[in-house]
Amino acid sequence: MxxxxxxxxxxxxxxxxxxxxxxxxxxxxxxxxxxxxxxxAEHISDKRVSVSGSRGWIYDRNGLPLAKNETVFRLTFLDEGLSREDVVALTAKLEAVLKSLPRDKNPVYNNRVDILRALDVGWRYEAKTGDEEKARAAIQRLREGTPFRPEEWELKEAPLSDPRYVPRTIPVDLPPEVVFRLEEEIGEYPGVRIETAARRVYVYGDLAPYVIGYTRPVRSTSSKERYDELLSLGYKPEDPIGEVGVEAAYESVLRGVPGTAIVRSNALTREQTLTVEREPAAADNVVLTIDARFQRTVETILAEEIGRINATIPDQKRDPVKEALAVVVDPWNGDVLAMAKAPGYDLNCWNNLDRPECYKEVERGFFNPLLDGKYPPGSTFKPLTVLFGLQKGLVGPNEKIMSTGTYRIGTTVKHDYKPGGHGPTDGLKAIQESVNTYMYEIGMRLYRRVGGVKPAIETVRRFAEPFGLGTPTGIDLPGEGTFLPGGGTEVGRIADMMIGQYDFYTPLEIAQYAATLANGGTRMRLHVVRSINEPVENSKGPGPVRYPIEGEVLNRVDVDPRWIAYVREGMRRVTQPGGTAAAAFAGAPVPVALKTGTAQRVQVTVPGTNRVRYKYDTLAIGFAPADRPEIAFAVIVPGVYSLSGNTAAPIARRIVDAYFGAEPPAPLEPVTKAADRDRAKE
Structure with a gap:
């Protein structure tokens, strides 16, 4: 008990x-x-932030991926109210990690000055030297591996670029071995997390850069108003946004549908948690009208022909041709099959602007001459002149105008390129042999009919517009320019207008003009996107078509079909014996209708000599096959000391051969495979 x-x-x-x-x-x-x-409890606050969705991919017309996303590991930082001492310690630790990466993989964020700038915590390092140039040099030395010396730098307060609750990203791709090491030690890096991110990759590097375009982080936006607007639309500072090309034109399609998350912050405990409220969704994909293999072949042809021209034309060795352009379209629906300039530039360089090898690359991306370059059409305008003369009753189809080699307008004497002239010439011969005096006569008859140069020029412009010259093509790319009007009102300027030496047009306008002739007089809107497609799991192809982009008729020319057929026959004869492109097109795989053009551009002294010569822009427009065209094209080679017959016409011939299988396609290799092959050679 x-x-x-x-x-x-x-x-x-x-x-x-x-x-x-x-x-x-x-x-x-x-x-x-x-x-x-x-x-x-009083200091706990909740902020709703955007969570980015996966950006849509860009494919060529055959389903080859051209722009895609690759998953990478990056460091993000969410400010936990670190003290100044904590900030100094954190940047030193991050410097030790990021400095271990190969410099070609991380040329900038390998030192605490740049790392602190990326963290954006209200502090920054400034060089103690008061000289701005010396300060830039000091930062560059750090990036190249010089150790950080605290006595050379001072910590200063700096305004925040974004609110503290917005995560910052250090834009450096981390290799797996670094990720594994950091995950084990992450507690030593307050506010730092390892997160997956999507890096935009352009699979073939410099393929079709003037079509595809590129993205840049929202943070790179130069306008503060635009930056704030993008943040209000749910973009994050590190999100990609299309700058030019399809990436910009179809930004609303390619941008992933953002989700939302709640960031809970405790000001006393300095803890922050992030809870996903609504999951983001993948964006739609975009399928282009471009055929990647044909596009690469056209780019290769342009580059090779630039080399040939510079090697074979004597003065070109001293003053080389710098570029060549080509546009190839389907005349029946406006599909752009190839839109090329050589040299191009590597689209991936826009995500690696700190790499020296990318400096020259990106310079070529600031201006798109295919969209906004201005070029005189030269004799490629002559089919329109003949068509105009026939439609307006200024000449008859069988009327012959005598070409003696010269044509007097007041006190000015103008010439044919052929000494002694071409003899009796009708419209077909005028196109085939590119007879200037025939065109001059049409211009002067118009001048006498309307009673002045200005009304005569405006009459021709009104006639040219429905064919695509002097008006936007309607292409679905941002930044399209249009024609540059010529100047001068003396009588001889109407004669210049008739041979394509007055107004200037873009390559797209000239290509649309060729396509309108090719299909018999229907101007189709040019477009580079074929369809918008639904996303599919694991990005296995472009996915089902959400909606196709059909060909759109802009207008039909009000011209007698007999005269269009007449002009088309004249263009067919250009590639036949006696035509200005007969040599270039001998043995072509299909009949080709063509018109060459050589526009006098500028008079220069040839470098290294005392000789003064004219430089020309040489052109070729046409379509093939001549009787039932599948393609229409425009080729432009600016800055040539020779005629179009041995510059632009051979390029056009090779493009026709490539399309119809008579020239083998150029190799199309993803940049990753090319890089692996180059490393294997080392």
């Missing part, structure tokens, strides 16, 4: 003791820690 009582007493005392401990702890929580927790 006594044992039972004793055991009961022990149990009672133990329970009583535990109860008293609990009571004391409860009292402490209420009286001592209560105000602290109350204050903490």
């Amino acid at each position: 006594n044992d039972v009582v004793r055991k009961f007493n022990v149990l009672f005392l133990a329970v009583f003791f535990l109860f008293m401990l609990l009571l004391l702890r409860l009292t402490e929580l209420m009286l001592v820690d209560g105000p602290l927790y109350a204050r903490a």
Whole structure:
């Protein structure tokens, strides 16, 4: 009995003791820690932030991916209210990690000055030297591996670029071995997390850069108003946004549907948590009208022909041709099959602007001459002149105008390129042999009919517009320019207009003009996107078509079909014996209708000599096959010391051969495979 009582007493005392401990702890929580927790509760704040969706891919017309996303590991930072000392310690630790990466993989964020700038915590390092140029040199030395010396730098307060609750990203791709090491030590890096991100990759590098375009981080936006607007639309500072090309034109399609998350911050404990509220969704994909293999072949042809021209034309060796352009379209629906300029530029360089090898690359991306370059059409305008003369009753189809080699307008004497002239010339021969005096006569008859140069020029312009010259093509790319009107009102300027030496047009306008002739007089809107497609799991192809982009008729020319057929026959004869492109098109795989053009551009002194010569822009427009065209094209080679017959026409011939299988396609290799092959050679 006594044992039972004793055991009961022990149990009672133990329970009583535990109860008293609990009571004391409860009292402490209420009286001592209560105000602290109350204050903490008052300092808890919730912020709703955007979570980016996956950007859509860009494919060629055959389903080859051209722009895609690759998953990479990056460091993000969410400010936990670090003290100045904590910031200094954190940047030093991050410097040790990021400096271990190969410099070609991380040319900038390998030092604490740039790392602190990326963290954007309200502090920054400034070089103690007061000289701006010396300060830039000091940062460059750090990037090249010079150790950080605290005595050379001072920590200063700096305004925040974004609110503290917006995560910052250090834009450096981390290799797996670094990720594994950091994950084990992440507690030593306050506010730092390792997260996956999507890096935009252009699969073939410099393929079709003037079509595809590129993205840049929202943070790179130069306008503060635009930057704030993008943030209000749910973009994050590190999100990609299309700058030019399809990436910009179809930004609303390619941008992933953002989700939302709640960031809960406690100002006292410096803790932050992120909870996804609504999952983001993948964007639609875009399928282009471009055929990637044909596009690459056209780019290769342009580059090779630039080399040939510079090697074979004597003065070109001293003053080389710098570029060549070509546009190839389907005349029946406006599909752009190839839109090329050589040299191009590597689209991936826009995500690696700190790499020296990318400097020259990106310079070529600032201006798109295919969209906004201005070029005189030269003799490629002559089919329109003949068509105009026939439609307006200024000449007849069988009427012959004598070409003696010269044509006098007042006190000015103009010439044919052929000494002694071409003899009796009708419209077909005028196109085939590119007879200037025939065109001059049409211009002067118009001048006499309307009573002045200005009304004559405006009459021709109104006639040219429905064919695509002097008006936007409607292409679905941003930044399209249009024609540059010529100047001067002296009588001879109407003669210049008739041979394509007055107004200037874009390559797209000239290509649309060729396509309108090719299909018999229907101007189709040019477009580079074929369809918008639904996303599919694991990005296995472009996905089902959400909606196709059909060909759109802009207008039909009000011209007698007989005269269009007449002009088309004249263009067919250009590639036949006696035509200006007969040599270039001998043995072509299909009949080709063509018109060459050589526009006098500028008079220069040839470098290294005392000789003064004209430089020309040489052109070729046409379509093939001549009777039922599948393609229409425009080729432009600016800055040539020779005629179009041995510059632009051979390029046009090779493009026709490539399309119809008579020239093998150029290799099309993803940049990753090319890089692997080059490393294997080292």
